[in-house]
Amino acid sequence: MRAGERLAPLEIPVTRTLIVAGALASRDYQDVHHDPELARQKGAPDVFMNILTTNGLVGRYVTDHFGPTAVLRGVAVRLGAPNHPGDTMVLTGRVEEVDGDTAVVRVVGANGLGDHVTGTVTVTVPGAGS
Amino acid sequence: MGDERVDDELGARLKAFEGRPAAVAGVGKDPVNAPMIRHWCEALGDTNPAYTGPDAIAPPTMLQAWTMGGLSGHQGRSGAYDELLGLLDAAGCTAVVATDCEQGYLRPLRPGDEITFDTVIEHVSARKTTRLGTGYFVTTRMDIRADGEPAGVHRLRILKYAPAPRGPRARRPRPVVNRDNAGFWQGVAEHRLLLQRCTGCGTPRHPWLPGCNACGSPDWDTVEASGEGTVHSYVVQHHPPFPAFDPPYAVGLIELAEGVRMVSDVVGVPYDKVRIGLPVRVEFLRCDEELTLPVFRVVDR
Numbered sequence: 001m002r003a004g005e006r007l008a009p010l011e012i013p014v015t016r017t018l019i020v021a022g023a024l025a026s027r028d029y030q031d032v033h034h035d036p037e038l039a040r041q042k043g044a045p046d047v048f049m050n051i052l053t054t055n056g057l058v059g060r061y062v063t064d065h066f067g068p069t070a071v072l073r074g075v076a077v078r079l080g081a082p083n084h085p086g087d088t089m090v091l092t093g094r095v096e097e098v099d100g101d102t103a104v105v106r107v108v109g110a111n112g113l114g115d116h117v118t119g120t121v122t123v124t125v126p127g128a129g130s
Numbered sequence: 131m132g133d134e135r136v137d138d139e140l141g142a143r144l145k146a147f148e149g150r151p152a153a154v155a156g157v158g159k160d161p162v163n164a165p166m167i168r169h170w171c172e173a174l175g176d177t178n179p180a181y182t183g184p185d186a187i188a189p190p191t192m193l194q195a196w197t198m199g200g201l202s203g204h205q206g207r208s209g210a211y212d213e214l215l216g217l218l219d220a221a222g223c224t225a226v227v228a229t230d231c232e233q234g235y236l237r238p239l240r241p242g243d244e245i246t247f248d249t250v251i252e253h254v255s256a257r258k259t260t261r262l263g264t265g266y267f268v269t270t271r272m273d274i275r276a277d278g279e280p281a282g283v284h285r286l287r288i289l290k291y292a293p294a295p296r297g298p299r300a301r302r303p304r305p306v307v308n309r310d311n312a313g314f315w316q317g318v319a320e321h322r323l324l325l326q327r328c329t330g331c332g333t334p335r336h337p338w339l340p341g342c343n344a345c346g347s348p349d350w351d352t353v354e355a356s357g358e359g360t361v362h363s364y365v366v367q368h369h370p371p372f373p374a375f376d377p378p379y380a381v382g383l384i385e386l387a388e389g390v391r392m393v394s395d396v397v398g399v400p401y402d403k404v405r406i407g408l409p410v411r412v413e414f415l416r417c418d419e420e421l422t423l424p425v426f427r428v429v430d431r
Contacts, residue, residue: 012175021173025166027198030226042225043262043293051228051286052194053174059191060176068180072190076232112400114378 001103001128007065007093012057014049014111016085022053049083054117058107061091062121070125073102077119087111096120101129140221144214144254144266151250152211152270153204158196158245162188162276167241170195187238193274193282194233196245211251214268215290222292223265230269230287236280243276252285261371265291300373302417311338313352321414323355323424325390336390357412359386359426364396364404380404384426395425404428 012018023033028050031038039047055077063070083089093107102124109117160166167188171181174189181189188196218224239245255267272284307315314337317324325334330347341348362385368378382396382404395415396404410426417423 018173025170025173026192026195027200029201032225032227041293051231052191055194055231055233056170056174056176056189056191059189060174060178063176063178063180068178071238072235074232074234075191076230078230079228110400 001066001095001098001125003095003098005095007061007091007095007105007107010061010064010091012089012091012109014083014085014087014089016047019047019049019053019083019085022056023050026050026052026056028052044082044084046084049116051077051079054079054083054109057089057091058109058117058119058121061093061107062105062123065093066123066125066128069127070123073122073124075119075121077107077117079117080115081111081113083111083116084113087113089116093121098129101125101127103128138257140217141254141257141266143217144268147210147214147251148254149250149252150210151208151248152214153247153249153272154208156197156204156247156249158247159198159200160196162196162239162241162243162245164241166195167192187240190235190238190282191233192239193235194231194272194284194286196239197247197272197274197284211249211270214251214254218266218290223263223290225263225265225293226288226290227262228286228288229267230285232283232285234283236282237276239276239281243281245274245276245281246278247272247274249273258289260289260291261294262289263291263294265289302374302421302423304421305423310340314338317352317354318414318422318424321422323357323386323412324352325355325386325388326350327353334388334390336386336392353388355390355412356387359384359392359410359412361385361396361404361406361408361410361426362391363406366401366404378402382410382426384410392424394423396428397425398427398429 020034033050036046059075089109089111091109093105096104096106105121107119249270249272252271253269267289269287274282325336326338327334328342328347329349331345333344361382363383364380366378366380371377378401380396380401384392408428409431411429412424413427415423415425
């Protein structure tokens with residue numbers, strides 16, 4: 001693993017099922033993640049993905065790339081444009097810095113509205129030091 | 131964010147909550163367990179083998195999930211946090227959305243680990259106006275332990291806000307239809323893209339005008355455009371968000387195969403994928419019961 005290395009993009013179809021299943025798997029019962037009518041009353045056009053699901057997908061993207069020995073040390077994400085049903089989020093990533101066998105990966109998840117998520121993942125990959 | 135000015139009374143009251151506990155000696159409702167791990171992996175499509183089998187660990191990003199109150203609510207939540215949320219609710223900031231999450235993982239979580247946590251209200255912002263509405267950002271920091279050992283840190287920023295009022299969706303602006311261009315709009319209503327053509331010199335023209343800009347002749351007939359064209363130029367509108375429009379979006383200057391240019395929406399690709407030279411074809415967008423507009427969809431050619 002080297003600074004500048006790019007991760008292959010990962011396309012995530014943002015289905016209603018993913019939004020609801022992700023919210024419930026993370027035990028997040030906020031109505032905006034499963035009830036379109038209440039989401040609209042709160043100013044959103046439809047239900048939207050919760051931050052725990054986004055966080056989980058960002059972590060998955062990085063461990064998918066580095067394999068099952070990769071150990072996540074930290075994930076920091078900021079949300080922008082919401083992930084609504086029917087959209088597609090494309091995750092892209094780039095290794096920003098490498099220190100021994102630990103790397104900081106910058107991840108962006110873009111949907112049809114703009115950047116849904118920007119963030120960094122710190123990951124240790126035993127034996128991958130440069 | 132620490133030195134911002136707070137110029138409203140509510141903001142000052144909220145600011146006083148910084149440093150107070152949001153949860154004290156909270157206990158995870160379930161110990162870390164394989165079924166919840168499997169449900170998470172199924173939902174997120176995560177097939178990492180580290181999360182299955184006898185030596186399974188939990189996906190580290192599940193950290194917060196183990197602390198969630200679920201449908202039956204939170205336990206261990208402090209009076210201070212409920213009071214803070216209550217003040218915001220009373221001020222009309224009834225909606226909540228999470229904006230930032232920062233997690234650090236100190237050790238893997240394994241099935242059987244009992245989760246406990248303490249949370250502190252780290253920061254309350256000044257009043258902010260966002261596209262969703264006006265409210266306050268509240269940052270909490272949660273220290274999570276597994277079987278009593280430090281296991282992770284979870285910092286969450288939420289926006290607690292009063293939803294911006296949403297009226298019925300505004301309608302697109304109406305075109306100005308007059309004697310000179312009525313034929314164009316009549317054609318659009320019939321899903322035909324009509325150009326004027328000078329009967330003196332044969333030059334097509336758009337927009338519709340009383341005379342030919344090539345030879346000056348006032349005589350013309352119409353020709354139906356093929357609808358094929360390319361993006362000659364474009365702009366991306368980000369701000370401000372006019373009623374009926376949802377930025378960002380791309381507005382193209384389309385060069386039709388017949389040689390005239392027309393301004394309209396470029397659809398079928400995200401706004402940031404529009405490029406000069408992209409091939410497009412006209413389609414007719416029914417905006418509402420009274421308005422149809424020609425727009426241009428990017429096509430493979």
